Amino acid sequence: MLKRAAVLVVSCGAWLAGCGTAPELENDELISNLVEAGFPADDIMVVDGVVYVGRDAHVTLQASRELLQRGEGSTEQYRTTNLVGTAVTKICVNPTSGFNGYARLSQGLDLAIANYNALGLRITFARGPTTGCTANITAQTMSGTGGSSGYPSGGRPYGTINIGTGLNTSSVDLNEHVITHELGHAIGFRHSDFYNQGISCSPPGSEGSAGVGAILIPGTPATATVGGSLMNSCFRSTDTGEFTSSDITALNYLY
Structure with a gap:
């Protein structure tokens, strides 16, 4: 039987400057994946919400995950x-x-x-x-x-x-x-x-x-x-x- 371990959070309205949209959160993960996969940070850029490597190669979130070739049974961590x-x-x-x-x-x-x-x-x-x-x-x-x-x-x-x-x-x-x-x-x-x-x-x-x-x-x-x-x-x-x-x-x- 599962039980929920709750965490107290402040509403988005109270922390407006810190609230990210879903695309922004996806791009944060995407960039982290690319860095972990070996791309130099200065080779990654975001233009109009789209992530590129090598200045002209668009990378999707799914593609960045596949680059890491992670095995089954692993888990992620966020801070x-x-x-x-x-x-x-x-x-x-x-x-x-x-x-x-x-x-x-x-x-x-x-x-x-x-x-x-x-x-x-x-x-x-x-x-x-x-x-x-x-x-x-x-x-x-x-x-x-x-x-x-x-x-x-x-x-x-x-x-x-x-x-x-x-x-x-x-x-x-x-x-x-x-x-x-x-x-x-x-x-x-x-x-x-x-x-x-x-x-x-x-x-x-x-x-x-x-x-x-x-x-x-x-x-x-x-x-x-x-x-x-x-x-x-x-x-x-x-x-x-x-x-x-x-x-x-x-x-x-x-x-």
């Missing part, structure tokens, strides 16, 4: 326009007393923090309260069996993750999955299937740019699959809470 700045080195995740009252949520938080710290990124996470924090995130509860978060602003991670208390009756691994996912949003990751949530959820639908951007991360493939990423829109009861190989590629590229 927001804003990321966590270099001034942030230690992010402390501070659970409320209510959060700590749920044993499996509490265990899941420890495992989620360990997921990120195992990668040796330039940012580390720590369970608070503790010292040396350059940014803080509050972990608190909500009703249901999902989670919610938001995106970075001003070079800082989003300040809150909300985790459903209904998860306390699920496995520790599933709690780990949801908390790791919501922390991913807090440092700038979009859903890997944001453009078609029908890949991991039902019914299908697109989140669009959500006013925060949807930028393909170089080195990650362009086909989302069920279970292919911890950042898929929806999760399954069998999810392990561990990063996939493309999740790790994306995290290492950004941080």
